[in-house]
Amino acid sequence: MKLKARRISPDLRPHLSKPVIPYLTEGLNGPPPADLAAASMIFIGGGELAELPHLMKALSREPLAGLPVLLHMDLVNGLANDESGLRYLATLDRLDGIITVRPHLVPVARKLNLLSVLRLFLQDGRAVERGLQVIDRAQPDAIEIMPGVSFLEVAERFSNLPMPCIAGGLIRTPELVQRIISAGAKAVSTTNAALWSLNRTARPTP
Numbered sequence: 001m002k003l004k005a006r007r008i009s010p011d012l013r014p015h016l017s018k019p020v021i022p023y024l025t026e027g028l029n030g031p032p033p034a035d036l037a038a039a040s041m042i043f044i045g046g047g048e049l050a051e052l053p054h055l056m057k058a059l060s061r062e063p064l065a066g067l068p069v070l071l072h073m074d075l076v077n078g079l080a081n082d083e084s085g086l087r088y089l090a091t092l093d094r095l096d097g098i099i100t101v102r103p104h105l106v107p108v109a110r111k112l113n114l115l116s117v118l119r120l121f122l123q124d125g126r127a128v129e130r131g132l133q134v135i136d137r138a139q140p141d142a143i144e145i146m147p148g149v150s151f152l153e154v155a156e157r158f159s160n161l162p163m164p165c166i167a168g169g170l171i172r173t174p175e176l177v178q179r180i181i182s183a184g185a186k187a188v189s190t191t192n193a194a195l196w197s198l199n200r201t202a203r204p205t206p
Contacts, residue, residue: 006113007096008068012142012186013164015041015068018199019181021166021189027051028058035196037063043099043189044071049078056094070117072099083108090114103138116140117166122150128157135161144168148180148188155183174198 008015018040025046036042042064044055052071059069071089079085081102089095090112097115098105109116118140120131135143141163145151148167151158158165167180168189177188177198190196 003090003113006115008115010115010141012041012068012115016142016164016166016186019177019187019202020195020198021187022193022196023168023189023191025191027055032058032064033193033196035193035200037067038199039067039196040199041068041070041187044069045075045099046072047076049076052076052092056092060094068096068115069094070097070099070115071095072119073105074100074102081105086112086114097141099144103134103140106138106140115142117142117144119144119146119168121146122154128154132157135163139163142166142186144189145185148185148190149176151180151185152183155185159184171195 020039021041021043022036022039023043023045027047073079073085073089074081086105086108089098097117098109099117099119101119103118106116106118118135118138120143122128122131122145143163144166147169148171151167164186165184166187166189167185171177171188171190172192174195177195180188
């Protein structure tokens with residue numbers, strides 16, 4: 001299989017310049033929401049495998065064509081969560097990378113020129129320790145901490161990582177977004193379209 005050229009740098013920090021990453025779970029039907037184009041990156045979760053080519057085509061149109069797109073491959077109905085599934089995703093020119101809870105897929109994605117965001121669920125202190133060990137072994141391009149509100153409690157433990165941290169889940173107010181960014185996260189991801197508008201007025205994340 002011929003590897004596609006990577007569209008963006010593996011250093012995601014320049015692509016996390018806005019505080020909110022829109023998380024699309026129902027695709028795009030009709031014109032994209034106005035606030036979607038104000039983001040610096042888009043996450044996709046859910047949907048059917050058969051719908052992916054249509055969605056990638058929609059995301060290839062302006063004003064969204066220049067935004068990096070990462071897919072939560074664990075949530076796509078009909079897509080295998082293994083190397084064969086990754087090889088298929090690598091054929092989608094508009095797709096820049098994956099989100100997954102499976103650390104063993106990170107090095108496979110890297111070989112296929114796909115970026116990777118490793119999602120961690122931090123329900124207790126032991127999960128934090130395990131998560132740090134998994135990050136050290138897998139070396140993803142970024143990590144996403146779930147639920148996002150837990151980042152406020154663990155920010156110091158993740159402050160020295162070589163890759164950026166994203167927080168997702170249970171983030172419902174602009175005030176909480178600001179607290180999480182101030183604590184050290186590069187961005188938050190959310191399906192809450194009301195928060196996407198924060199990207200319009202936000203200063204670029206340092």
